[in-house]
Amino acid sequence: MSGSLAPSETPAPTAEELGAHFDGSTPSQTVGPYLGIGLPWPDGPDVVPAGTPGEVRIVGTVYDGGGDPIPDAMVETWQADPDGHFDHPDDPRGRVPGWRGFGRCPTDDSGAYTIRTVLPGALPGQAPHVDVSLLARGMLHRVVTRIYFPDHADAHAADPVLASVPEQRRRTLIAVPVGGGYRFDLRVQGPGETVCFDL
Amino acid sequence: MATSITQSAVERADSAAHALPRYLPDPPGTHPPLDFADYRCTRLRHPTQPLLLLPQRLTEVTGPLLGPGRVGALDNDLTRQHDGEPQGQRIIVRGTLRDGDGRPVPDSLIEIWQANAGGRYRHKADTWPSPLDPNFTGVGRALTDAEGRYEFVTIKPGAYPWGNHVNAWRPAHIHFSVFGRSFTQRLVTQMYFPDDPLFAHDPIFNSVPDEAARQRMVSRFDLANTPEQWALGFRFDIVLRGRDATPFEEPHA
Numbered sequence: 001m002s003g004s005l006a007p008s009e010t011p012a013p014t015a016e017e018l019g020a021h022f023d024g025s026t027p028s029q030t031v032g033p034y035l036g037i038g039l040p041w042p043d044g045p046d047v048v049p050a051g052t053p054g055e056v057r058i059v060g061t062v063y064d065g066g067g068d069p070i071p072d073a074m075v076e077t078w079q080a081d082p083d084g085h086f087d088h089p090d091d092p093r094g095r096v097p098g099w100r101g102f103g104r105c106p107t108d109d110s111g112a113y114t115i116r117t118v119l120p121g122a123l124p125g126q127a128p129h130v131d132v133s134l135l136a137r138g139m140l141h142r143v144v145t146r147i148y149f150p151d152h153a154d155a156h157a158a159d160p161v162l163a164s165v166p167e168q169r170r171r172t173l174i175a176v177p178v179g180g181g182y183r184f185d186l187r188v189q190g191p192g193e194t195v196c197f198d199l
Numbered sequence: 200m201a202t203s204i205t206q207s208a209v210e211r212a213d214s215a216a217h218a219l220p221r222y223l224p225d226p227p228g229t230h231p232p233l234d235f236a237d238y239r240c241t242r243l244r245h246p247t248q249p250l251l252l253l254p255q256r257l258t259e260v261t262g263p264l265l266g267p268g269r270v271g272a273l274d275n276d277l278t279r280q281h282d283g284e285p286q287g288q289r290i291i292v293r294g295t296l297r298d299g300d301g302r303p304v305p306d307s308l309i310e311i312w313q314a315n316a317g318g319r320y321r322h323k324a325d326t327w328p329s330p331l332d333p334n335f336t337g338v339g340r341a342l343t344d345a346e347g348r349y350e351f352v353t354i355k356p357g358a359y360p361w362g363n364h365v366n367a368w369r370p371a372h373i374h375f376s377v378f379g380r381s382f383t384q385r386l387v388t389q390m391y392f393p394d395d396p397l398f399a400h401d402p403i404f405n406s407v408p409d410e411a412a413r414q415r416m417v418s419r420f421d422l423a424n425t426p427e428q429w430a431l432g433f434r435f436d437i438v439l440r441g442r443d444a445t446p447f448e449e450p451h452a
Contacts, residue, residue, distance in 0.1 A: 002376055014325055023411065024225065024226060024269055024299070024411065024412055024415065024438065025225045025229050025230075025299060025386075025412075025415075025438050025439060025440055025441075026386065026388050026407075026415050026436075026437045026438050026439070027229055027230050027231065027407040027412045027413065027417065028231060028386060028387060028388055028414055029231070029374075029387065029388045029389040029406075029407075029414065029416070030387075030389075030403060031374065031376075031387050032374065032389075033322070033324055033325075034320040034322040034324070034325060034374075035312070035374075035444035036322060036324075037311025037312050037320060037321055037322050037336070037337060037338055038310055038311065038337075038338050038374055038376065039310060039312070039376060041269075051205035059422060061346055064243040064244050065242070065244070065245075065247070066243050068243075070244065072324075076385075078258065078261075078262060078263060078382045079258070080257070080258065086258075086261040087264065088261035088262065088264060090219065090220055090260050090261055090380070090381065091257060091261055092218040092219070100263065101261075101263060102262075102263035102265070112324045119220075123256065123258065124257070125256075126256060126258075129258065131258045131259065131384055133382075135352050135387055136244060137240060137244075137394060138238070138240035138241050138242075138243075138244035139233060139241070139245070140230075140232065140233060140235060140238065140241065140403070140406050141226065141230050141231060141233055142385065142387065143233065143246060143250075144253060146253070160254070161253065161254070164252070165251060165253055165351075169248070179214065188243075188244055188245070188246060189243060189244065189245060189246060189247050190247070192247060193247065193248050194246075195248070195251060196246045196248070196250050196251075197250055197251050197252065197253035198250040198251070198253065199222075199252070199253040199254075199255060199259055199383055
């Protein structure tokens, strides 16, 4: 026995304790250099299992402002299923049970990551896209970006998020076709800097 | 697979938007800036172009709901993952995961990683001369319960030196990664221990501009959750972005 109390025996927080902690959100901190022991999962890069019809790989390299690869970063993806739906109670259109939608891959020594997925479907009023969180040593907060796909060029013209991006920078959000899928490099800073978002 | 945006799709989008939750921004000073000179390696790792505003649509207000399949029975007890017990001060860390409205986030994955009692991580890049502990990996996972509560049993991590500036030492900390309910609420932070003398010298801790916000990263000693003859208790409540008060109709699944 560990001798610990079960969580259900934890006394309810007092009003004073609640007051002390509900005056604001917990701040973000960097993942630091050792995220590699804590965050990777064996199936992390697999939004869908190997062999899924329509499977594609999204590969890429994460670069810093000096043009060097970032070997201690984590790329996380979140996307709709091929019909544009999620498994989530806050989607008023209903849920698709079992759709994971999430992928995560630490960068390797060359700054590279791979995600195995299928193309997302369009969402109401938006072109198909994948939301991305990038976490790394030297980043005190995640940065957020989006991946769009060249297959949906017609829909890009009407996408409100792409429309908000200066035209000369839009290409940083559009993956490039490569064998077996797409390439999406993340340039955190400098020439060709990937568009990042606040939300 | 080209998609055409029809009028009806736009109308559906608008109607759906009315039913979506909206997450409030945190007050300025809550989170660190991405460009923070005192933490040197932010220099080449922050965007220099202004961040654009991403509207909160379906992808942003949903998020991975990673349930029990991700967590094994002993994953939240870092002292029982090997044949023997790790060296160091045994501690129990308890808290709740809530949003800014006080609403618990139930059944939600929390991941932690940390150094051992001597301040050494089990990572190939950590090579400073403090020994590894064969009985300590330093990685844990837990799910919050129906009230948003979680618990970890571990040992208190040690401070360790790093190369940021002359004689730089990180205060003892445990890395916490939480998903919350939506992509918008994703948060990675660090839990610190009360009264650490290294706070004043640590640029990562001090990167949070607001003093009150900094203190929300510091756990509190918790005598009520300190089992006698066993382990010190600490309380660390995590608060994620709140939603605005607009009534929200739960959809029919």
